[in-house]
Each structure stands twice: as C-alpha cells, then as structure tokens.
Amino acid sequence: MNQLGFPSVVTTQEIAREKTLGGAIELCAKASGKEPKDVMEALKVDGKALDKAQWSRWKSGEEGVVWPKFAALMDHCGNDAPLLWMLHARGYDLSSLRRQESETEKALRTVQEELARERAEREVERRLFREMRTTA
Numbered sequence: 001m002n003q004l005g006f007p008s009v010v011t012t013q014e015i016a017r018e019k020t021l022g023g024a025i026e027l028c029a030k031a032s033g034k035e036p037k038d039v040m041e042a043l044k045v046d047g048k049a050l051d052k053a054q055w056s057r058w059k060s061g062e063e064g065v066v067w068p069k070f071a072a073l074m075d076h077c078g079n080d081a082p083l084l085w086m087l088h089a090r091g092y093d094l095s096s097l098r099r100q101e102s103e104t105e106k107a108l109r110t111v112q113e114e115l116a117r118e119r120a121e122r123e124v125e126r127r128l129f130r131e132m133r134t135t136a
Helices: 014-016 022-030 036-042 052-060 069-079 080-090 103-135
Strands: none
Touching: 014 022, 014 080, 022 036, 022 052, 022 069, 022 080, 036 069, 036 080, 069 080
C-alpha cells in the first residue's frame, strides 16, 4: 500500500458527487481531516511549502499537477480521491476496482489463513476428545 498518511475512507458516492478534479483534490484533503495549509506544507517543492496560489490553481484546473505531487498528496492525506475521481470520470466502475496486495499484506493474509485452519483443526480435535470422554 502506498498510502503513508493515516488511511481515510472516501466513498464512491463522494467521488461521484465531485464535478472536477479540483473538487476531488479538495475532497482528498477534507477526508483526511487535514487543513489545506497543512497539506500544502507537507507537499514541499524545492524545500518550500506549496503556496496558496498554486493550491488554488490546482483546484481550479488552471495548472496541472504532475504525478509525483499527486502521489505525495494522496500519500499524505491517506486516500486516493483524485485518482478515483479520474477513473470515475473515464467511466470506470469504482466498486469493481481493488488494490493489489503488497508482499506484507500477502504474508499477513497467508499467516491469518493458516492460523484459521489450525484453529479449525484444533476445534475438531477438542470435539473428538469431548465425545470420547462422554462415551467412555
């Protein structure tokens, strides 16, 4: 998972309500619970915080946002609202999209599945022992 900020949930309905990419950028920040000035400070360019004018141009669509800045914005805010908005705008069904598992997520899932199997086997053994005690 690329999101570095505390993950924040953005629903498909919220994405669909936004009319512009700028609206999705604002949604990204709002869903994170962060103030725009905090987001601008986190998105430093050449050691300087993003200024209000550039943030405003991003929201209005007057200035494009390069991918590294988009990724930094989404990582900082903990959601992918602008990316999901772009997919929605291009006609993709957001409810059918899913993230790929990272190696860590895959390892965790594998261990959890193995633990669940072992617990199920242990429960069968316990049941068998209980039955053996009651019939003896």
